[in-house]
Amino acid sequence: MAATSAVVALMAGCATPGGNAELRPCQLAQTFKTQVTATVELNYLLYLPEDYGKPNKEWPLMLFLHGAGERGDNLDMVAKHGPLKVIREGKPLPFVIVAPQCPLLESWPNAVQIAALSALLDDIAARYRTDADRIYVTGLSMGGFGTWKLAEEFPHRFAAIAPICGKGDPARAESIKDLPIWVFHGAKDPVVPLKNSQDMVDALKKCGSDVKFTIYPEAQHDSWTETYNNPALYDWFLQHKRGVRP
Numbered sequence: 312m313a314a315t316s317a318v319v320a321l322m323a324g325c326a327t328p329g330g331n332a333e334l335r336p337c338q339l340a341q342t343f344k345t346q347v348t349a350t351v352e353l354n355y356l357l358y359l360p361e362d363y364g365k366p367n368k369e370w371p372l373m374l375f376l377h378g379a380g381e382r383g384d385n386l387d388m389v390a391k392h393g394p395l396k397v398i399r400e401g402k403p404l405p406f407v408i409v410a411p412q413c414p415l416l417e418s419w420p421n422a423v424q425i426a427a428l429s430a431l432l433d434d435i436a437a438r439y440r441t442d443a444d445r446i447y448v449t450g451l452s453m454g455g456f457g458t459w460k461l462a463e464e465f466p467h468r469f470a471a472i473a474p475i476c477g478k479g480d481p482a483r484a485e486s487i488k489d490l491p492i493w494v495f496h497g498a499k500d501p502v503v504p505l506k507n508s509q510d511m512v513d514a515l516k517k518c519g520s521d522v523k524f525t526i527y528p529e530a531q532h533d534s535w536t537e538t539y540n541n542p543a544l545y546d547w548f549l550q551h552k553r554g555v556r557p
Contacts, residue, residue, distance in 0.1 A: 351427040355411035356389050359439070361403055369442040371470075371549065373406040374432060376450030376457040378535075382413045392451060393539050404545055406447070409435050419450070419457025425464055428457070432468075444553040449473040449544075451535040452503060459511065462487050471551040473544060475535045476500055478507035481514035488518035491551045495538045497530030523547075 360370060373394065381388040389410045390396055398404055411431060417424055436443060446469050450458040455477020462472050463483045471491040492515065496508040505526065515522045527534050538544060 349423050349426075351423060351430075353411040353413075353427055353431055354384070354386050355409055355431065356386060356395060357435075358395060358398060358404075358406075358408040358410075360405055360407065363407070363440070369440050369445075370407045371405070371445035371447065372432070372435065372439075372441040373404075373408045373447045373449065373548070374428065374461075375408060375410040376419050376428075376448070376454030376461075377410065377412070378450075378452035378454055379413075379418070380452075382417070383415045384412075386412055388412070392535055394449075397539055405549070406545075407435070407439055407441050413453070419453055420460040425457070425460055428461055429465060429468075442552075445470050445549075445551070446553070447471050447473070447548045447551075449475065450477065451475040452477065452532065455503070462490060462492075466490060467553075470553040471548055473538075473548070474508075475538055476503045476508070476532060478503065479511040481510050484511065484514035484520070485518050488515055488520040490520075492520065493523040493525070493544070493547060495525045495527070495534050497527045497532060497534035499529065499531045500534065502532040 363370065375393050375395065377389050377391070377393065381391055389412050390399055393410070394404055394406075394408055395410055409431065411428065413419055413424065419425070419428070432446065435441065448458050448461055448469055449472065452475070455474040458472050458474040459477055459479030462469060463480060463486060466486045469490060471493070473493045473495065475495040476497060494508050494512055496505050498505055508524070512522055512524045525538075527537060530537070
């Protein structure tokens with residue numbers, strides 16, 4: 312009881328803003344709110360389809376997010392995997408593709424990078440003939456994490472997403488349950504466990520999502536080569552417009 316009285320006496324002596332109480336050691340719950348502006352610079356590769364110059368045509372826009380191994384300042388690394396690699400191998404794709412490079416010490420799921428990616432899409436949409444209702448996002452490994460995060464932050468912006476060996480937040484599955492999603496993962500992935508994708512898919516299904524899930528039984532971390540080499544992925548993207556089910 313004596314200890315309780317001591318605590319009461321201590322709290323009673325805490326000063327409040329504008330108050331006259333004697334200052335004594337205490338803990339007060341306070342809130343501070345401000346707006347912080349960050350300047351972010353992203354280098355990126357941009358692909359325009361062969362027929363881009365045709366008048367009165369808007370093109371679907373694909374954002375590709377690379378993995379952790381392609382970070383840095385060598386922009387050519389962005390085409391090491393993914394859609395740009397497919398194009399360089401002689402298979403043109405009917406999308407405007409923007410492929411930014413993450414700075415060396417950053418990560419796509421970082422809040423600042425997510426905001427930068429959204430701003431980059433705004434800039435591309437303003438300067439190129441793209442269809443606002445056909446914006447797609449796909450990425451591998453760290454880019455898979457970024458794909459989930461971007462969709463969770465801006466659930467109504469995209470027409471479809473395809474995260475590869477990534478991880479989302481199951482607690483936010485409700486916000487993207489109506490978004491067309493095709494998930495890919497290798498069953499023997501030693502870097503990003505299959506469970507990360509499985510947990511997200513399970514959470515989405517509980518919300519009523521018709522999410523697609525492809526597991527490669529023998530694949531380890533590289534579940535992206537087979538995925539991006541599959542024409543069915545690009546056909547699937549093109550079936551979807553924002554807010555419209557095929």
